[in-house]
Amino acid sequence: MVDLNSSIDPSPLREEDLRQGIELLFYAYRDFTGEPDAILDKYDLGRAHHRVIYFVGRNPGITVTELLEILRITKQSLSRVLGHLLETDFISQRADPADRRRKQLTLSDKGKALEHELTSTQMERFARAYREAGAEAVEGFRRVLIGIVEPEDRARVRPAAIRAQNRR
Amino acid sequence: MVDLNSSIDPSPLREEDLRQGIELLFYAYRDFTGEPDAILDKYDLGRAHHRVIYFVGRNPGITVTELLEILRITKQSLSRVLGHLLETDFISQRADPADRRRKQLTLSDKGKALEHELTSTQMERFARAYREAGAEAVEGFRRVLIGIVEPEDRARVRPAAIRAQNRR
DNA sequence: GAATTAAGGTCAACCATATTGACTTAATTA
DNA sequence: TAATTAAGTCAATATGGTTGACCTTAATTC
Numbered sequence: 001m002v003d004l005n006s007s008i009d010p011s012p013l014r015e016e017d018l019r020q021g022i023e024l025l026f027y028a029y030r031d032f033t034g035e036p037d038a039i040l041d042k043y044d045l046g047r048a049h050h051r052v053i054y055f056v057g058r059n060p061g062i063t064v065t066e067l068l069e070i071l072r073i074t075k076q077s078l079s080r081v082l083g084h085l086l087e088t089d090f091i092s093q094r095a096d097p098a099d100r101r102r103k104q105l106t107l108s109d110k111g112k113a114l115e116h117e118l119t120s121t122q123m124e125r126f127a128r129a130y131r132e133a134g135a136e137a138v139e140g141f142r143r144v145l146i147g148i149v150e151p152e153d154r155a156r157v158r159p160a161a162i163r164a165q166n167r168r
Numbered sequence: 169m170v171d172l173n174s175s176i177d178p179s180p181l182r183e184e185d186l187r188q189g190i191e192l193l194f195y196a197y198r199d200f201t202g203e204p205d206a207i208l209d210k211y212d213l214g215r216a217h218h219r220v221i222y223f224v225g226r227n228p229g230i231t232v233t234e235l236l237e238i239l240r241i242t243k244q245s246l247s248r249v250l251g252h253l254l255e256t257d258f259i260s261q262r263a264d265p266a267d268r269r270r271k272q273l274t275l276s277d278k279g280k281a282l283e284h285e286l287t288s289t290q291m292e293r294f295a296r297a298y299r300e301a302g303a304e305a306v307e308g309f310r311r312v313l314i315g316i317v318e319p320e321d322r323a324r325v326r327p328a329a330i331r332a333q334n335r336r
Numbered sequence: 337g338a339a340t341t342a343a344g345g346t347c348a349a350c351c352a353t354a355t356t357g358a359c360t361t362a363a364t365t366a
Numbered sequence: 367t368a369a370t371t372a373a374g375t376c377a378a379t380a381t382g383g384t385t386g387a388c389c390t391t392a393a394t395t396c
Contacts, residue, residue: 018291028316101343123186129315140308147297148196269372
């Protein structure tokens with residue numbers, strides 16, 4: 001248990017600062033999902049589709065099980081969303097030659113185009129924020145948010161070079 | 169439009185770094201809501217109730233309209249959640265004496281206790297992350313996330329002292 | 337080779353949280 | 367007094383999640 005109200009602590013983690021973090025995360029997430037949501041409407045897709053498209057695009061050949069671990073939802077819930085993306089040819093699947101039970105998911109060209117349309121709004125938002133805050137602030141942002149993520153998932157969010165080492 | 173692929177730019181905002189930001193926000197938000205969700209289950213409440221309890225606790229006397237602006241949901245959607253919290257005495261309301269159309273919302277003692285139970289798990293998560301990352305990193309975290317939030321809502325997330333000035 | 341395990345899929349029922357749209361009431365403001 | 371504002375309500379609908387039961391196919395283990 002952390003002492004949240006000490007007025008003696010020389011370098012106190014004040015409750016106010018902690019609540020500010022909570023609120024920043026709430027507002028940032030709210031606004032960061034707003035623009036993609038509007039685009040998704042045009043395609044009759046929802047935020048859940050965006051998440052699938054994003055992580056398949058980011059991890060070409062990812063399997064259903066791996067996707068479920070990232071999204072932390074049930075297979076049945078993923079099934080409707082992924083099924084629709086397969087039917088509408090945003091995503092393609094093929095059996096893993098090394099283990100034919102596994103299906104490797106990839107974005108089609110159509111899927112890549114949508115992924116780019118969706119993600120570029122979010123990347124532009126981050127680009128502005130990074131530019132205005134400066135490189136040092138970006139490093140701090142990373143350090144704090146990595147600390148918020150559960151330790152066992154921290155490796156997922158490392159830069160691509162490091163991620164490749166940890167892969168399978 | 170930001171140039172995301174320049175290999176000439178001397179200080180490039182690489183796509184990889186921007187995607188890392190996107191993913192950090194996704195994973196951090198996912199994990200940051202996990203613990204409260206488990207507690208809420210015990211009370212037969214959901215994440216929507218948590219948000220209402222949090223922001224009423226944080227802004228005692230807040231009105232329905234102000235709450236809607238923060239949450240960015242519709243009145244009808246708030247109604248069920250808030251109605252239930254009023255029925256079960258987590259939240260109390262009283263008419264604003266200066267404008268009796270407005271209803272000022274506050275947490276009951278029961279509501280305060282639940283707010284604390286829920287929020288303390290999130291504050292502990294932030295306290296650990298802040299402590300491990302260091303004060304400078306925390307400042308960077310703040311600067312970047314404030315830049316992600318829509319400009320018109322940035323004032324909402326300033327420390328209490330500044331917030332009080334901007335109030336009404 | 338048979339049994340077990342793993343990956344994926346499916347059906348069904350259900351629930352939480354959100355939406356749009358139309359309408360009402362009460363109180364304040366012009 | 368008329369218009370506006372704050373809040374509430376009814377109804378229909380959509381989305382994205384859940385639990386639980388069950389099936390097929392392929393790989394692994396005994």
